[in-house]
Amino acid sequence: MAEVEETLKRIQSHKGVIGTMVVNAEGIPIRTTLDNSTTVQYAGLLHQLTMKARSTVRDIDPQNDLTFLRIRSKKHEIMVAPDKEYLLIVIQNPCE
Amino acid sequence: MEIVYVYVKKRSEFGKQCNFSDRQAELNIDIPPNPELAEQFVERNPVDTGIQCSTSMSEHEANTERFEMETRGVNHVEGGWPKDVNPLELEQTIRFRKKVEKDENYINAIMQLGSIMEHCIKQNNAIDIYQEYFDDEDAVEVTEEAPSAKTINVFRDPQEIKRPATHLSWHPDGNRKLAVAYSCLDFQRAPEGMSHESYIWDLENPNRPEIALKPSSPLVTLEYNPKDSHVLLGGCYNGQIACWDTRKGSLVAELSTIEFSHRDPVYSTIWLQSKTGTECFSASTDGQVMWWDIRKLSQPTEVVIMDITKKEQLENALGAISLEFESTLPTKFMVGTEQGIVISCNRKAKTSAEKILYTFSGHHGPIYALQRNPFYPKNFLTVGDWTARIWSEDSRESSIMWTKYHMAYLTDGAWSPVRPAVFFTTKMDGTLDIWDFVFKQCDPALSLKVCDEALFCLRVQDNGCFIACGSQLGTATLLEVSHGLCTLQRNEKNTASSIFERETRREKILEARHREMRLKEKGKVEGRDDDLREEQPAVNLEELVSKAEEEFFDIIFTELKKKEAEAMKSKLVGALSGGLGGPGGSQGA
Numbered sequence: 001m002a003e004v005e006e007t008l009k010r011i012q013s014h015k016g017v018i019g020t021m022v023v024n025a026e027g028i029p030i031r032t033t034l035d036n037s038t039t040v041q042y043a044g045l046l047h048q049l050t051m052k053a054r055s056t057v058r059d060i061d062p063q064n065d066l067t068f069l070r071i072r073s074k075k076h077e078i079m080v081a082p083d084k085e086y087l088l089i090v091i092q093n094p095c096e
Numbered sequence: 097m098e099i100v101y102v103y104v105k106k107r108s109e110f111g112k113q114c115n116f117s118d119r120q121a122e123l124n125i126d127i128p129p130n131p132e133l134a135e136q137f138v139e140r141n142p143v144d145t146g147i148q149c150s151t152s153m154s155e156h157e158a159n160t161e162r163f164e165m166e167t168r169g170v171n172h173v174e175g176g177w178p179k180d181v182n183p184l185e186l187e188q189t190i191r192f193r194k195k196v197e198k199d200e201n202y203i204n205a206i207m208q209l210g211s212i213m214e215h216c217i218k219q220n221n222a223i224d225i226y227q228e229y230f231d232d233e234d235a236v237e238v239t240e241e242a243p244s245a246k247t248i249n250v251f252r253d254p255q256e257i258k259r260p261a262t263h264l265s266w267h268p269d270g271n272r273k274l275a276v277a278y279s280c281l282d283f284q285r286a287p288e289g290m291s292h293e294s295y296i297w298d299l300e301n302p303n304r305p306e307i308a309l310k311p312s313s314p315l316v317t318l319e320y321n322p323k324d325s326h327v328l329l330g331g332c333y334n335g336q337i338a339c340w341d342t343r344k345g346s347l348v349a350e351l352s353t354i355e356f357s358h359r360d361p362v363y364s365t366i367w368l369q370s371k372t373g374t375e376c377f378s379a380s381t382d383g384q385v386m387w388w389d390i391r392k393l394s395q396p397t398e399v400v401i402m403d404i405t406k407k408e409q410l411e412n413a414l415g416a417i418s419l420e421f422e423s424t425l426p427t428k429f430m431v432g433t434e435q436g437i438v439i440s441c442n443r444k445a446k447t448s449a450e451k452i453l454y455t456f457s458g459h460h461g462p463i464y465a466l467q468r469n470p471f472y473p474k475n476f477l478t479v480g481d482w483t484a485r486i487w488s489e490d491s492r493e494s495s496i497m498w499t500k501y502h503m504a505y506l507t508d509g510a511w512s513p514v515r516p517a518v519f520f521t522t523k524m525d526g527t528l529d530i531w532d533f534v535f536k537q538c539d540p541a542l543s544l545k546v547c548d549e550a551l552f553c554l555r556v557q558d559n560g561c562f563i564a565c566g567s568q569l570g571t572a573t574l575l576e577v578s579h580g581l582c583t584l585q586r587n588e589k590n591t592a593s594s595i596f597e598r599e600t601r602r603e604k605i606l607e608a609r610h611r612e613m614r615l616k617e618k619g620k621v622e623g624r625d626d627d628l629r630e631e632q633p634a635v636n637l638e639e640l641v642s643k644a645e646e647e648f649f650d651i652i653f654t655e656l657k658k659k660e661a662e663a664m665k666s667k668l669v670g671a672l673s674g675g676l677g678g679p680g681g682s683q684g685a
Contacts, residue, residue: 003203003207004197004202004203004206004207007206007207007210008206008210010210010214011210011213011214011217014214014217014218014221015221016217016220016221017217022206024196026177026178028177028192030193030196030197030202031193031197067212068212068216070216072226077220079213079216079217081209081210081212081213083205083208083209084205085201085202085205086202086205086206086209088206088209088210088213090213090217092217092220094220094221094224
């Protein structure tokens with residue numbers, strides 16, 4: 001339990017990180033550092049995108065699986081680390 | 097009644113092989129028509145019967161079931177929560193969350209994902225992976241391909257009596273049309289019945305010219321007005337200037353009066369940069385350069401006589417063949433003459449004598465083309481006799497660069513509008529040479545045989561990719577050059593300008609040296625007898641002439657012999673490589 005806290009805190013404290021959240025398979029946000037409405041939006045949208053990305057990768061090669069998803073936009077970068085049940089989402093502003 | 101034919105065969109003959117034989121047809125029964133039976137029938141006339149020789153079809157209707165559509169909106173609410181948890185109640189959600197956090201799966205998952213995530217975060221912080229490294233350098237396509245040019249289209253003179261194409265002009269907008277002037281420049285040898293027409297061709301249709309221009313005398317030169325693409329200016333064989341408006345038709349819109357026009361064919365006309373866009377000037381071998389305003393072609397606005405002795409005598413005047421005018425230097429213009437001298441003039445000079453600024457001599461024959469380099473206007477290209485020369489305005493004694501003497505006469509030349517170091521020349525043997533002196537100075541970068549007859553004129557399109565050349569039989573050929581020859585190479589401008597400067601400097605040094613030597617000679621001469629000096633040159637002259645002739649013929653013979661030897665060698669090489677030993681050896685001997 002404590003390690004989880006420590007890990008999440010460490011991630012949040014990195015340079016440029018705007019927000020961190022953990023979402024479960026149903027799209028329910030478990031832990032988040034952003035406000036509720038933003039979290040819900042991110043959770044819902046990214047969940048679907050991750051599912052789609054994963055199915056794409058597995059369609060092309062069934063032995064393959066999605067390990068990480070990075071979406072770089074003009075303003076920041078959204079990083080999604082998928083798991084069987086949970087999703088770890090971090091929004092970072094890459095320093096340029 | 098029954099018609100029966102009975103076959104009879106003996107029992108003993110059953111199974112015997114059949115022996116077929118031929119015999120005549122036998123008439124078994126003959127039933128003639130019985131007219132009495134016809135009375136039982138009534139003739140029906142006319143008979144109406146429908147006949148159809150097509151597939152029989154039937155008509156059928158079908159109605160699909162209606163597809164009902166409805167517009168609905170969807171209201172998203174926070175979902176995914178299990179049935180027992182009410183998302184709006186904070187307590188319940190918190191409780192749920194805490195429950196999940198205690199789950200072991202959760203802890204493991206987070207630890208794992210956390211490490212991956214941290215790795216990426218640190219990556220992002222370390223470098224910007226999308227940084228542009230070589231932003232300032234243009235994408236250099238180092239085209240290692242050899243320069244090449246290919247023929248795209250050929251426009252043949254539709255007339256039966258072929259006339260040489262003497263001048264070409266591209267349409268100023270979009271370059272989709274080409275105006276070609278046809279005339280026979282052989283003195284009084286124009287064949288009878290030769291048409292005076294000149295044509296404007298549309299590049300898409302090489303079979304028929306788009307518009308025909310009908311002057312009273314054949315056109316030697318033809319130019320589109322760069323400001324107004326409907327107006328064309330033509331110089332006639334009889335010395336008149338004519339102006340066309342393509343909207344008005346193919347007859348001349350304006351024509352200058354004979355009395356005030358040139359007395360010889362007008363070899364060159366150029367439009368001037370003016371606010372009205374109606375000014376032009378023309379040059380002819382009668383030694384005059386005239387300025388015109390096309391609104392009033394009855395009289396030239398100004399006349400300058402090309403007399404380099406500055407006495408304005410028409411008898412001394414040099415015949416002008418080519419004109420040069422650069423819009424960036426609007427008061428200056430240059431004239432290339434029949435005698436091989438380029439005269440640079442100032443338009444704004446007060447007296448006519450001062451109009452002629454300086455002369456450049458160096459060609460042995462008429463200067464057929466004269467053009468300033470579009471990037472470095474101080475340097476200009478002249479094409480005449482068997483060479484093409486590049487001059488710099490600063491060096492008056494001689495050209496700064498020149499090509500070797502070719503086997504055939506050079507008829508026209510032009511700079512490439514996109515590359516400062518590239519120019520094109522055409523020759524009497526029908527070849528088009530593309531010179532790139534950044535690449536190679538002693539030979540053309542590409543030499544292309546366009547046709548078997550002589551090429552008389554050449555025009556490059558503004559984008560530098562297309563070249564049109566006109567030949568002696570009136571065919572205008574459109575060529576496209578390879579990409580490398582029409583894109584500016586990196587550093588080319590600098591290289592070209594440094595080449596020009598270096599050559600100019602070299603010429604200046606040589607000039608200075610010559611001047612010194614001449615001064616020394618003069619000093620020596622003043623200390624001698626005048627008579628002696630006069631006699632000696634007379635004798636020396638004849639000796640010199642005979643010596644020069646001998647030397648000349650010697651050189652010619654050695655050249656010819658060298659050529660023969662080379663031809664023999666190439667023949668031998670061909671025979672050896674094609675032969676199979678044996679005879680090759682004896683041939684070598």
